[in-house]
Every structure is written in C-alpha cells, then in structure tokens.
Amino acid sequence: MNILKKMCVILLGSILLSIGINFFLVPFELLDGGIIGIGLIIKYLTGIKPGLAIxxxxxxxxxxxWFHNKSYFYNSLHGMLFSSFVIDLLAPSRSILPEFQIPAVFSSILGGIFVGLGIGIMLRHETSTGGTDLLAQFLSKIFKINVGILIFIIDALVICLGGLLLSKETFFLSCVTITVVGLFTSLCTWNIKGSNIKTS
Structure with a gap:
C-alpha cells in the first residue's frame, strides 16, 4: 500500500476511534479492552489524557x-501514535457540541461501533493502533495457550479492573462495548487471511 493511502486509512480510523471514545465511552466512564481500556481507566482516575497514557x-x-517482531513494530507504531494524538485532539470538542441525550447502554453500543470500525478499517489495510497482542503471543509460547484466548483474558482483566476501580455499571456496559467492538472489527476484517494483528 502506498504511503498516501495508508495515511488516509490511519486518519479515517483514528477519527472513528476518537469519536467512539470521546463522545460515547468517556461521558459514561466506559472502557474498551487492552491498552486503550487501561488508558481510559487512568484518565478516569487521574485526569491524564488517554492518548498520552496509551x-x-x-x-x-x-x-x-523492536527486538522480537519488527514487522509488528513498523505496522503499528504510526497508527498508535496518530490515533492517540487524535483521541486527545478531539477531546475538547465534547464541550463544544451539545451533549448526546441517550441512555448509557446505547452509548456503549454506539461507542463500540465507532471504535470497532476504526480499528477494523486500519487492520484491513495492514496497520493498527498497537495493543496487547504481542504480549499475548509471548505468553502463548510460554504457557502453550491459544493466543486468542490470552487476548480475551487480558481484555477481560482490564474490564474487571475498571469495574473494581470505577463501578459495576462500568463493568457491565463495558462488556457490551467490547462485544460490539469485536463484532464490528470482525466485520471489517472479514475474508482477510493470515492477519494476526489485534489492537486494544
């Protein structure tokens, strides 16, 4: 893929991801899994910008x-940096636009749709926001457990941590969010063979 096309994909994916996080997840203190979820927990507890935390x-x-999987490094670094920047850049727009008067459960679903589309579009064009999948790959080799199961466990631990530190409502609604994120990411990456990049 040429550089211009990849940058357009990263821009579109990052904007969708940022809309999902800033307009639908943050107002109700909801989470995604992986690194994004941990970044959001830090934001809710300390006020640190989530993009910077990510x-x-x-x-x-x-x-x-860099030392063990350079293709992962090169395919994900620019996506992670740019999407994190856009997340923080668009955060102030929440105070400019009217607040969405929708129930929290619908916000969790819509947030999951936007985040899933943003991640899925980038994955489909062989870039990503980075994430915890590399850690899962190493743990998979050590413990001989399927990498997909380990990624699910990591995401579940992040959501459980958020539930403990924030609220039970955060836990249950974030479970809805990660389910929708997974569904729409899968829809975007349907029929892609050999792709093992998963972002969080």
Whole structure:
C-alpha cells in the first residue's frame, strides 16, 4: 500500500476511534479492552489524557516488538501514535457540541461501533493502533495457550479492573462495548487471511 493511502486509512480510523471514545465511552466512564481500556481507566482516575497514557503504556510493548517482531513494530507504531494524538485532539470538542441525550447502554453500543470500525478499517489495510497482542503471543509460547484466548483474558482483566476501580455499571456496559467492538472489527476484517494483528 502506498504511503498516501495508508495515511488516509490511519486518519479515517483514528477519527472513528476518537469519536467512539470521546463522545460515547468517556461521558459514561466506559472502557474498551487492552491498552486503550487501561488508558481510559487512568484518565478516569487521574485526569491524564488517554492518548498520552496509551503512548506511555505502549512503550514497553513496542520495545519488545523492536527486538522480537519488527514487522509488528513498523505496522503499528504510526497508527498508535496518530490515533492517540487524535483521541486527545478531539477531546475538547465534547464541550463544544451539545451533549448526546441517550441512555448509557446505547452509548456503549454506539461507542463500540465507532471504535470497532476504526480499528477494523486500519487492520484491513495492514496497520493498527498497537495493543496487547504481542504480549499475548509471548505468553502463548510460554504457557502453550491459544493466543486468542490470552487476548480475551487480558481484555477481560482490564474490564474487571475498571469495574473494581470505577463501578459495576462500568463493568457491565463495558462488556457490551467490547462485544460490539469485536463484532464490528470482525466485520471489517472479514475474508482477510493470515492477519494476526489485534489492537486494544
């Protein structure tokens, strides 16, 4: 894929991801899984910008990728940096636009749709926002457990942590969100063979 097309894909994916997070997840303190979810927990508890938190949390994962999986490093670094920047860049627009007067459960679904589409579009064009899948791949080799199961476990732990630190409502609605994210990511990446990049 040429550079211009890849940048357009990253821009579109990042905007969709940012809309899902800023307009539908953040107002109700909802979570996605993986690194994005941990970044949102940090934002809710400390006020630190989630994009900045995602970048800082991703440093050890990308360091690991640099030494053990350079294709993952190159395919994901620009997507992670740009999407994190856009998440923080668009955050102030919540105060400019009228608040969405919708129930939390619908917000969790709509947030999941936007996040899933953003992630899926990038994955379909062989880029991503990075995530915890590299860690899952290494743990899979150590413990001989399917990598998909480990990714699911990591996401579940993030959601459970959010439930403990934030609220039971956060836990249940975030379960809805990650289910919808997974569905729409899968729809976007349907018929792609050999893709093992999963973002969070």
């Amino acid at each position: 970048i800082l949390l991703s440093v050890p994962i990308f360091a690991l990728a």
